[in-house]
Structure formats: structure tokens, C-alpha cells
Amino acid sequence: MKNSDDLQWNPTRQLLREHLVVSPPEHPDFINSQVLAAIRREAALASVVPAKPTWSLGRLLWPGFATLAAAVLLSVFLLPRDFAGRGSGAFISQVLTAQAMDPKTSVTSFQVPDEGGVVLWIDGADYIPATHRVQ
């Protein structure tokens, strides 16, 4: 079913088709060449692949993994040895057991004051005359 507006417009359209004359362009070849040139430019632009940025996410991935791996390795191997927290007793030497083999001698031990060293004190060992070489 046609709209009433369409029916009213039909005569007007018919009149316009009969009397409206489109004037031809003065330089049709020039216009054609310009249109073709514009089409070629757009086609060329569309065919160009956009360049990847130098530091794309893909390129940063491996150095990132490598750096992370290095950090983990260095932490695992270096931290427990040099930087891990240690108690004050960790730097002190200690005598656990001591035994003199000669019944004439005795042995005792004690810590050195103000330093981490320890002393093993042997008593009763045979005197060595100065004439005897010990070196």
C-alpha cells in the first residue's frame, strides 16, 4: 500500500526528470584522472602493513623472562650465604669435645672474650728444650 505522500510527490518527480538537465563537466578526462589517482592512493595506503614498534611486547618478553630468572637465581644462590640473617652465635667458634691422649696432660677450652675465637688449653705437655728444633 502506497503512502499518500508518495502519490503527491510522483508528479513532481516526473516533472523534474523531464526538465532538469544535468550539464556535462567541462573537462571530464581531468576529473576521471583525478578520481583514478585518488583511488590508487587509497588502495596503496590500505595495502601498507603498519610497522611494529621497536620495543613491542613480544620483543620484551624474553629479556623480561631472562632478567627474572637471573634475579631468582642470584637470590637463591647469594642471599642465604651472605645476606641472610644470622644469629650472634653463627660467627663464634666452639670446642665440642676435647681429649688429651697422654694421662699426664689435661685439656680445657674457653671462648676468647670480645671475639669469636676459642682456646684449647693443654696443661702438662712435656717441656721441649731450646736445643731441640721444632721448626
Next chain:
Amino acid sequence: MKRSVLFAVILGAFLLGTFPARAAGDRIWTALVLGTNEKPPAEVPEKLENYAPALRKIFGYNSFYLLGQKKRDLVKGNEAWLMPTKEFFLGVDCLAREKTYYKLRIELYRRENLLVTTEAKLARDAPLYIRGPLWGGGQLIFLLVVR
């Protein structure tokens, strides 16, 4: 890609250069020292400079002479013979290696006679001083240091 390979090579070289050095372990240094009292006190040997204050305090002598010294690697499960002199020598058996100390069995011999046997934990740069026999006018002292 080339940069990644280069980075990996540098990292590998760094890690290879670092770990064997750390895994090489420590060394034990032993010295036979003679302590005497002299006027004026004798100059302390360069290798004993770090230990001279403690030696003075512990043993009461003012002069010290280095009669002999020896250095060996410390490896767990290995026995090392340290012979600072021909008269005395030490057998050092590394029983355990911990982060901050070595557990050692130390035997002090005078020629073929075993004088003393001891088990001790030796921390790095924390010496074990052994008061040995008197010799002439002085005192023989054994010094063991893990470095």
C-alpha cells in the same frame, strides 16, 4: 633475537663465573707460633698482626714469632694433613659444612704421638688457639683459622 642471544650468553658467563668460585669453599690456615716475653717487645710478623691482640690477651706474652704455617682447602669428608713444622702436625677431618661454620675433628701430633683430639665448630675468621708445650723460654701456640 640477536640481542636476546647476546644477553643469554652474558648471563650464562656471569653465572658460570660466579658459582664455581662460591662452590670452591674455604681454606684452613694453620700456624705454629712461639710466644715470648722480651724487652723491648719484638715486632709482630705481618701474618700475625690480626691475631696479636688476642694472643697477648690470652697467653700473656708480648712477642710472637711465626715458626711455620700451612694452608689447605676444606672439603667435607676429606682429611687434610697440616704440617706447619716437621715436629708438629695436625690432622683435620671435615665432618660437616654449614652456612656459617665447619665442624672439624682435629688431631694434634708431635711426631708420631697423638697429643690431643678435639671436635670443634670453626666459624670463618674465628680462630682456634691451641696452647701447646713450652719450648725454651717461650710457649708454642697453634693457630687454626678458616678463611
